[in-house]
Amino acid sequence: MEEKSLWYRFKNGDDEALSLLYSQYVHELFSYGLRIHGDDQLVKDCIQEVFVHIIDHKNKLIITDLTPAYLFKSLRNKLCEELRTKNNRSGIIKQISYSEIKFDDSMEQLTVNSEEELYRRRILEAALASLSNYQREAIFLKYSQEFSYDKIAEILSVDVASARTLVYRSLKKIKESIFHKILVLFCFPFLKYK
Amino acid sequence: MYDFLKIKKINIFCISLIISYTYHIFSSFYQLKLISLSIKIKVNHLTCMKREEDIDFISLLQDERFIYLVKNSFDLDDQVSFIEQHYSCDREEILYAIDFFKANLTEQKRLSEEDTALLFQQIKESSETNNGRVRKFVSHRLWKAAAAIVLIFGGAITYYYSSQKDPLEKFAMNQTVATDDAVLVLSDGSKYKLNEDDSKIEYSQDGGNVVVRNKREQDEELRNKQDDSGPVINQIVVPAGHRHSISLSDGTLVVLNSGSKLVFPAEFSGKTRDVYLIGEGYFEVSKNANKPFIVKTEKINVRVLGTKFNISAYADEKVTSTVLVEGSVSVIENGKLLGNAVRKLSPQQGYFYSSETSSSEIKQVDVADYVSWKDGLFRFKDRTLRDVVLRVRKYYNKSILIEGDKLAGTLISGKLVLTDDIDVILNYLTKTLEVRQELQKDGSYIIKE
Numbered sequence: 246m247e248e249k250s251l252w253y254r255f256k257n258g259d260d261e262a263l264s265l266l267y268s269q270y271v272h273e274l275f276s277y278g279l280r281i282h283g284d285d286q287l288v289k290d291c292i293q294e295v296f297v298h299i300i301d302h303k304n305k306l307i308i309t310d311l312t313p314a315y316l317f318k319s320l321r322n323k324l325c326e327e328l329r330t331k332n333n334r335s336g337i338i339k340q341i342s343y344s345e346i347k348f349d350d351s352m353e354q355l356t357v358n359s360e361e362e363l364y365r366r367r368i369l370e371a372a373l374a375s376l377s378n379y380q381r382e383a384i385f386l387k388y389s390q391e392f393s394y395d396k397i398a399e400i401l402s403v404d405v406a407s408a409r410t411l412v413y414r415s416l417k418k419i420k421e422s423i424f425h426k427i428l429v430l431f432c433f434p435f436l437k438y439k
Numbered sequence: 440m441y442d443f444l445k446i447k448k449i450n451i452f453c454i455s456l457i458i459s460y461t462y463h464i465f466s467s468f469y470q471l472k473l474i475s476l477s478i479k480i481k482v483n484h485l486t487c488m489k490r491e492e493d494i495d496f497i498s499l500l501q502d503e504r505f506i507y508l509v510k511n512s513f514d515l516d517d518q519v520s521f522i523e524q525h526y527s528c529d530r531e532e533i534l535y536a537i538d539f540f541k542a543n544l545t546e547q548k549r550l551s552e553e554d555t556a557l558l559f560q561q562i563k564e565s566s567e568t569n570n571g572r573v574r575k576f577v578s579h580r581l582w583k584a585a586a587a588i589v590l591i592f593g594g595a596i597t598y599y600y601s602s603q604k605d606p607l608e609k610f611a612m613n614q615t616v617a618t619d620d621a622v623l624v625l626s627d628g629s630k631y632k633l634n635e636d637d638s639k640i641e642y643s644q645d646g647g648n649v650v651v652r653n654k655r656e657q658d659e660e661l662r663n664k665q666d667d668s669g670p671v672i673n674q675i676v677v678p679a680g681h682r683h684s685i686s687l688s689d690g691t692l693v694v695l696n697s698g699s700k701l702v703f704p705a706e707f708s709g710k711t712r713d714v715y716l717i718g719e720g721y722f723e724v725s726k727n728a729n730k731p732f733i734v735k736t737e738k739i740n741v742r743v744l745g746t747k748f749n750i751s752a753y754a755d756e757k758v759t760s761t762v763l764v765e766g767s768v769s770v771i772e773n774g775k776l777l778g779n780a781v782r783k784l785s786p787q788q789g790y791f792y793s794s795e796t797s798s799s800e801i802k803q804v805d806v807a808d809y810v811s812w813k814d815g816l817f818r819f820k821d822r823t824l825r826d827v828v829l830r831v832r833k834y835y836n837k838s839i840l841i842e843g844d845k846l847a848g849t850l851i852s853g854k855l856v857l858t859d860d861i862d863v864i865l866n867y868l869t870k871t872l873e874v875r876q877e878l879q880k881d882g883s884y885i886i887k888e
Binding site for chain 2: 264267268271272275286289293362365366369384385388389417419
C-alpha cells in the first residue's frame with residue numbers, strides 16, 4: 246500500500262518519491278543486471294535509461310502491484326537491446342551470459358563450517374551450472390530477489406503458470422543433478438571435486 | 440562423532456557403489472528402461488528411508504514456512520532438526536535445500552555509495568534536459584581516470600578541511616568548563632560567573648563591550664580584549680538547572696536551555712554569521728539577507744536568513760532536531776559529500792535526525808511542545824516517561840531512575856512548570872501515572888510501580 250502511494254507520488258512529480266524509489270530498487274536492479282551481463286558499466290547505463298524513461302513517461306505509467314517488476318523487465322529489455330546492437334546479431338537470448346565467476350564469489354563468501362558443507366557447496370555449484378541461462382535467471386529472480394511468481398512472469402514476459410513451471414523445472418533439474426552427482430562421487434570417491 | 444559418520448559413509452558407499460554401477464550399466468541400455476526405473480526407486484528408498492509424503496528438495500523450496508524458517512534462524516543444526524521434526528524428509532535433502540537457499544540469498548551485489556549518488560544525479564540531469572538521447576557515462580577508462588583524479592583531489596581537500604577544523608568547534612572542544620553556575624568565557628579565557636538565572640547578556644555592535652543585566656537592574660560591563668590574532672571568540676556555558684538568554688552583536692537573541700554551550704564570535708566579521716551549539720537553544724535571528732546565520736552542531740548545520748527556531752543537539756540524546764517557528768531554514772546534514780543533504784523547512788515543521796539510524800525525517804509538529812521550555816514550561820505530547828525524565832534530569836541535575844522498561848516506555852502528555860521544586864515535579868508525574876517515587880540516600884530518585 247505504502248509502496249503504491251510512493252509510485253503515485255512519483256507520478257505526480259514528487260522528487261522525494263523518485264529518490265526513495267530509486268534507492269529502494271537501484272541495488273536490486275544492479276545485481277540483476279550484472280547477472281545478465283557482467284559489464285557493470287553497461288548495466289549502470291541501462292539502469293539510467295530505465296529511470297529516465299519512466300520519468301519522461303510517467304504520465305503513461307500504470308500503477309499496479311507489478312509496477313516494480315516493470316523496472317526489472319525494462320532493464321532486461323534494455324540490456325538485451327544493447328547487447329543485440331553491440332554484437333549485431335539476433336538470437337540474443339543465447340548471447341546473454343551469466344557470469345559464473347560472480348556466483349563462485351558468493352559461494353566463497355559463505356562461511357563453510359565443515360568439510361561436509363564444502364562438499365555440498367561444490368555439488369550445488371555444479372548443479373546450478375548445469376541449468377540453462379533462462380532457468381538460472383528464473384532461479385535468481387525467485388530465490389535471490391525473492392519475487393513472487395506474477396512478478397517473475399511480468400519480467401520474463403510469460404504467463405504466471407509458465408513462470409511457475411519454469412521455476413519448478415529448474416529446481417527439479419538441480420535436484421536431479423545433485424543426487425546424480427552424489428551417485429557418481431560415491432562410485433569414484435577418489436575423484437573428489439577439487 | 441566423525442568416526443561414526445565415516446563408518447556410516449563407507450557402508451553407504453559400498454551399497455550405493457554396487458547399486459549405482461548396476462544402475463549405470465542398465466540405464467545406458469534404453470530398452471531396459473523398466474529395470475532402471477525399479478532400481479531408481481530402490482535408490483530413492485535407500486536415501487529417503489523416512490519419506491512418507493512427497494516432501495523433498497523441491498517442495499521444501501516452494502514452502503513458505505520453510506523459507507521463513509531458514510531466513511530467520513542462524514544455527515544450521517537447529518534448522519535441520521526442526522525441519523526434520525516437522526517435515527518427514529530426508530536429512531540430505533534438507534541440507535541441500537538450506538544451502539541452496541542461503542547461497543542464493545547472499546548473492547546480491549550492491550552498487551557502491553558513490554556510484555549510487557552519481558547515477559541518480561545523472562538520471563535527474565538527463566530527464567530534466569529531456570533531449571531525447573540519454574547522456575551516457577563517459578567511456579570506461581576515461582571514467583576511471585576521472586574518478587581517480589576526483590578521488591585524489593577530493594581526498595586532499597577533505598584532509599585539508601578536516602585538519603583545519605572549524606575554529607568555533609575547536610574552541611568548543613578545547614575549553615571544557617565544569618561548573619555549577621552559568622559562565623561566560625571571554626576571548627582571553629577569563630570567566631565571568633552569571634549569578635542569576637535569566638540574566639541577559641548583550642553585546643555591543645563591534646563586540647568589544649559586553650553588558651550583563653540582571654533582575655536587580657544592576658548592570659555590569661565587561662570588555663573583550665582585542666588582539667590581531669584572529670576573531671574574538673566567546674562562549675557561554677549553561678549547566679543543568681539553569682537557562683540563559685543572550686543577545687549577540689548582530690541583535691540575534693538566543694535562549695539556552697540547561698546543559699548547553701554556545702560558542703560565538705563577539706563580532707560577526709565573516710561572510711556568514713556562524714555559531715556552534717551543544718545542547719538546546721531557541722534562536723530569534725535578526726534579519727540580514729547578505730549574511731546568513733549558521734548554527735553548527737555535531738550532526739547538522741542550520742542555515743537561516745532571519746527567523747525563529749529551536750535546535751536541540753544534546754550529546755547524550757540520540758535525536759538532533761530543529762523546529763521552525765517562523766520564516767524558513769535549510770538543514771544541512773554534516774559529513775555527507777553527495778546527495779540531497781540540504782532540506783528546507785517551512786513553519787510548524789520539525790526536522791529530526793537520528794544518529795542511531797543515520798536517517799532523518801521532516802514532520803508537522805506542534806511548535807509549542809518544542810519551544811515552551813524557554814518560558815519555563817515543559818510541554819510534551821505522547822512522549823515516553825524515559826524521554827520526559829531525561830529532560831527533567833537535565834533541568835535539575837539530579838539522578839532519576841525508572842524501574843522497569845514497561846514503565847519507562849509509558850506514553851504521557853502534559854505540562855510541567857520548571858521553576859517548581861523537583862519534588863513537586865516528580866509528584867505530578869508519579870500521581871498521573873499512579874506510581875510512586877523514592878528518594879535514595881545519595882540524593883537520587885527512583886520511580887517505581
